[in-house]
Amino acid sequence: MNVFKHLFIIILAITLFNCGDSSAKKNFSISTNTTNKTIALGEELIVTIQNPKNIEIESVAYSLDNKEISETTKLTDFKLGSHDIIATIKYDGETETAIQNVSIVNNVAPKVFGYEIINTYPHDITSYTQGLEFFNGELYESTGQKGESKLRKVNYKTGEVLKNVDLADNYFGEGLTVLNNNIYQLTWLSGKGFVYNADTFERTSTFKFGKSQEGWGICNDGKMLYKSDGTEKIWHLNPETLVEDGNIQVYTNKGKIGKLNELEWINGKIYANIYQKNGVVIINPENGATEAVIDFSPLKERVTKHKGLDVLNGIAYNPETQTIFVTGKRWDKLFEVKIIKE
Numbered sequence: 301m302n303v304f305k306h307l308f309i310i311i312l313a314i315t316l317f318n319c320g321d322s323s324a325k326k327n328f329s330i331s332t333n334t335t336n337k338t339i340a341l342g343e344e345l346i347v348t349i350q351n352p353k354n355i356e357i358e359s360v361a362y363s364l365d366n367k368e369i370s371e372t373t374k375l376t377d378f379k380l381g382s383h384d385i386i387a388t389i390k391y392d393g394e395t396e397t398a399i400q401n402v403s404i405v406n407n408v409a410p411k412v413f414g415y416e417i418i419n420t421y422p423h424d425i426t427s428y429t430q431g432l433e434f435f436n437g438e439l440y441e442s443t444g445q446k447g448e449s450k451l452r453k454v455n456y457k458t459g460e461v462l463k464n465v466d467l468a469d470n471y472f473g474e475g476l477t478v479l480n481n482n483i484y485q486l487t488w489l490s491g492k493g494f495v496y497n498a499d500t501f502e503r504t505s506t507f508k509f510g511k512s513q514e515g516w517g518i519c520n521d522g523k524m525l526y527k528s529d530g531t532e533k534i535w536h537l538n539p540e541t542l543v544e545d546g547n548i549q550v551y552t553n554k555g556k557i558g559k560l561n562e563l564e565w566i567n568g569k570i571y572a573n574i575y576q577k578n579g580v581v582i583i584n585p586e587n588g589a590t591e592a593v594i595d596f597s598p599l600k601e602r603v604t605k606h607k608g609l610d611v612l613n614g615i616a617y618n619p620e621t622q623t624i625f626v627t628g629k630r631w632d633k634l635f636e637v638k639i640i641k642e
Contacts, residue, residue, distance in 0.1 A: 330400035340407040345373045358390045380404050380588040381549025406553045411592040414640040422459035425632040431476035432614035442476035449473030465501045475517035486515030507542035517563035532556035548588035564615040578612040603631045
């Protein structure tokens with residue numbers, strides 16, 4: 301009997317809850333001129349309020365991506381990606397909020413760049429490369445896999461390891477970047493990263509990730525850190541507090557590009573590997589637009605074939621030579637290349 305009584309109370313509670321939902325039904329909704337809730341950068345966005353009850357509206361305020369917009373707005377200075385249009389509607393002494401999600405895509409297709417191999421150098425075939433970056437003329441590398449993860453400084457011309465730190469077996473190393481003589485190294489699923497002194501390799505602090513949760517790639521522009529998390533998002537990190545301060549979403553003219561991995565800042569743009577692809581995308585860091593792509597897949601045919609061979613991963617720009625260096629997971633070669641803008 302007690303069981304049936306308990307069940308009756310649950311059913312009654314659900315019924316009352318649903319009735320409450322029904323009575324709180326929204327009076328207004330948003331409609332737009334988008335196609336499948338998608339619109340291109342530079343196009344004119346038209347927003348209207350649907351008011352099926354013909355309620356007398358006192359005022360409506362619109363915002364998109366935390367910017368105030370009007371009923372008709374040309375999308376020129378907005379970030380790409382998925383955003384909410386928020387309408388704040390005032391009527392009869394009440395205030396109601398309506399929300400409509402839209403995706404802003406780029407207005408041009410990415411360019412296709414080529415490359416020329418300038419030099420080929422040896423690379424440790426056992427290194428599961430996750431991060432690669434030059435600092436003061438020397439190459440720094442972070443590698444992955446539990447029990448194999450490490451941080452290294454390498455003579456890129458000979459492959460000689462100049463300095464090495466092994467991570468604890470429970471960590472899976474990911475990307476790295478060097479800023480203000482600090483090495484920032486990510487780990488994959490532990491939700492944390494490490495900071496080292498670039499001269500001594502002494503670990504000076506540990507930081508936790510925020511909304512991004514996973515650690516994939518990281519780079520810097522000399523002031524700000526940029527972090528990928530395996531999605532289409534690249535997060536801004538304050539190098540002093542290591543707090544995530546917003547993000548960009550990487551989109552083409554068709555839609556988002558996910559699985560962004562190793563990152564490198566090169567001449568004002570972010571270059572990013574796409575996990576499990578042998579290519580690189582070039583990203584506008586201001587709005588997330590994919591401006592160009594480079595197909596490096598032929599490079600994999602130039603390395604020694606073996607059971608552990610994996611995809612391209614690792615981009616490093618050497619300001620001394622003004623060339624780019626790329627390698628892959630357990631590749632025995634490091635390629636110095638020059639980008640050809642076709």
